[in-house]
Amino acid sequence: MSEHDPSEEILRLQGLRKSYNVGKPTEVEVLHGLDLRLQRRDFAALVGASGSGKSTLLNVIGLLDWPTAGELFLLGEPTRNMDDARRTALRGSAIGFVFQFHHLIQAFTALENVLMPLMVATGKPTREQIEHARSLLAQVGLEGLDQRKPDQLSGGQQQRVAVARALVTSPALLLADEPTGNLDTKSAAEVFQLFRKFNRESGCAVLLVTHDPRLSGQCDRMIELVDGNIESDDATG
Amino acid sequence: MWIEWTIATKFLREGKTQSTLILVGIAVGVAVIVFLTALITGLQVNIINRTLGTQAHIKVQPTEERNRILPSASGSAHLLLESKRAQRLRSINNWQQVRDVLDTLPRVTAVSPLISGPAFARRGEALQSVALVGIDAPRYLRIIPIQDDIVAGVFRIGAGDTVIGKQLATDLGMHVGDKLRLDGGQGRESVVNVAGIFELGVRELDARYVYLDMKQAQSLLDLPGAATIIDVTVDDIFAAQAVATRIARLTGLKAESWMETNAQLMNALRSQNLSTRMISVFVALSVALGIASVLSVSVVQRTREIGILRAMGTTRRQMLGVFLIQGALFGLAGSLLGAAAGYGLVAGFNTFGPKLFYIPVDPWLPVAAMALAAVTGILSAAVPARRAASLDPVEAIRHV
Numbered sequence: 001m002s003e004h005d006p007s008e009e010i011l012r013l014q015g016l017r018k019s020y021n022v023g024k025p026t027e028v029e030v031l032h033g034l035d036l037r038l039q040r041r042d043f044a045a046l047v048g049a050s051g052s053g054k055s056t057l058l059n060v061i062g063l064l065d066w067p068t069a070g071e072l073f074l075l076g077e078p079t080r081n082m083d084d085a086r087r088t089a090l091r092g093s094a095i096g097f098v099f100q101f102h103h104l105i106q107a108f109t110a111l112e113n114v115l116m117p118l119m120v121a122t123g124k125p126t127r128e129q130i131e132h133a134r135s136l137l138a139q140v141g142l143e144g145l146d147q148r149k150p151d152q153l154s155g156g157q158q159q160r161v162a163v164a165r166a167l168v169t170s171p172a173l174l175l176a177d178e179p180t181g182n183l184d185t186k187s188a189a190e191v192f193q194l195f196r197k198f199n200r201e202s203g204c205a206v207l208l209v210t211h212d213p214r215l216s217g218q219c220d221r222m223i224e225l226v227d228g229n230i231e232s233d234d235a236t237g
Numbered sequence: 238m239w240i241e242w243t244i245a246t247k248f249l250r251e252g253k254t255q256s257t258l259i260l261v262g263i264a265v266g267v268a269v270i271v272f273l274t275a276l277i278t279g280l281q282v283n284i285i286n287r288t289l290g291t292q293a294h295i296k297v298q299p300t301e302e303r304n305r306i307l308p309s310a311s312g313s314a315h316l317l318l319e320s321k322r323a324q325r326l327r328s329i330n331n332w333q334q335v336r337d338v339l340d341t342l343p344r345v346t347a348v349s350p351l352i353s354g355p356a357f358a359r360r361g362e363a364l365q366s367v368a369l370v371g372i373d374a375p376r377y378l379r380i381i382p383i384q385d386d387i388v389a390g391v392f393r394i395g396a397g398d399t400v401i402g403k404q405l406a407t408d409l410g411m412h413v414g415d416k417l418r419l420d421g422g423q424g425r426e427s428v429v430n431v432a433g434i435f436e437l438g439v440r441e442l443d444a445r446y447v448y449l450d451m452k453q454a455q456s457l458l459d460l461p462g463a464a465t466i467i468d469v470t471v472d473d474i475f476a477a478q479a480v481a482t483r484i485a486r487l488t489g490l491k492a493e494s495w496m497e498t499n500a501q502l503m504n505a506l507r508s509q510n511l512s513t514r515m516i517s518v519f520v521a522l523s524v525a526l527g528i529a530s531v532l533s534v535s536v537v538q539r540t541r542e543i544g545i546l547r548a549m550g551t552t553r554r555q556m557l558g559v560f561l562i563q564g565a566l567f568g569l570a571g572s573l574l575g576a577a578a579g580y581g582l583v584a585g586f587n588t589f590g591p592k593l594f595y596i597p598v599d600p601w602l603p604v605a606a607m608a609l610a611a612v613t614g615i616l617s618a619a620v621p622a623r624r625a626a627s628l629d630p631v632e633a634i635r636h637v
Contacts, residue, residue, distance in 0.1 A: 062548065064548060064631045064634075065631050084552075084553060085552055088550055088552045088553070089550065089552075092550015097548050097549070103541070105545060106251060107247035107248055107250065107251040116549050117549045119240045120240050120546065120549055120551040120555060123238075123239040123240055124240075165549070
């Protein structure tokens, strides 16, 4: 893992600041000038107390929210001045999301949910895309459950569908916001192992927000956020 | 477009109760509009047909005779006491040329010069005042197809034959083949053979009209070679006024459309049209508001899913499309049901109703209704769709 090879760089934050209610008396800065770099194959945990700015940071990194100042490079591209359409396209192709509450679309089957990022980008899925989605579902242990609607799946199964959905575009960066917060210990461990597996196999960078010290301890790197500042950024054993 | 369509239809199918309720609401609205429009159109067509079945769309006549007043010498004032001139029966000057000109006018479908004037019909001691109508039969029949209304004998005029109305025949006790004595005044008399009896269903006409050959009428009325009226029909009855104005300008004659001669009827038709349109507009408005409110609720309900879709790379434009498609689908499907229901009502009215008149089925009405409903659907979806498109994905995902 070469520390400064630009071709290996996935994400770079430069003096990134985020304020809410800008220009109003209630203006409050949540992130105070963060610098951070994620490389290919990085598997990092983002930890911190409630209100430390973890979710805000994840949303900004995921191009769901705009930084107030500073710059965010994704795959080497500066993103702050991109228009919404380009950000959306980049988000769709380069980033995979897994949320705490699995967030599947109830009206679609498991397979269709997995295909969704491809379908919104390119329309009707091709045979290869469908096969790819099927194999992803099989890899997360949901073989044969393709046609189930989300409400016919258990919480752990739904979260695994969400993981497969996040991976279907082969994203360079996988963002997970407490992906196991809602699951029992066994399911949580399984989902975590899935992240691990894809991180190893595809080389995508993983940034995982978690409260669970058992999970963060298993990551390669632990970034601790305290009151909107990066307090520590260490490799873990 | 495929993904917008897919998401839109899946969402609609998922919210079945909601979708069904609003569909029924739209269908009822469209059914009311379709039925009401068909009913009023049918009624009006019926009234107009009955009115115009026995009259030309435009009557061209000589201008009225006026007193000519000498211009006053400068510096002097005239005090005038004028009594209007009596209007003699007069021929249209150069009516043959006028007829030929009218034949070439656009929109004009038939032109029939005729001579019409008063006379007495006599049989024995009985005397009836009648209107002599001297016609050029082939041309006249294209305007008023009397041959269809013959109740006895045949339609044949000329060579001393005449066709009279049923009421006149009854009043004078005449049958086909009887002789009728016509008196044009000032000793001009002739005896004609009743070849046919017609019944137009308008008492005034059935009691007074005596159809003759033009020549015979001309001699009875002492206007040799004359035509006093030129009847004109046009392809679109509502264009009659415009064509009449044009004819008047072109020929310098007086041209009156059926709209002028039936001003009361026109007024009634217009008010009817206006009230129908008002009802349609308000029904359409409530349908549109119904669609808008259902979609607004749907946007709120789906806030989180919209956020997820946005996070998955769905663009604002696609999000907008999803809800616009839903609006269009509501409009289309609802109006399809509504048009079917409206036609059911029309068919029911035609079959089981009072049968005073028949409501014709205009095949374009449902097409127009559906197109309009789809547009209404899209327009009423615009506000909720814009809201969906502008939802902040961060907020939307947090929404539970």
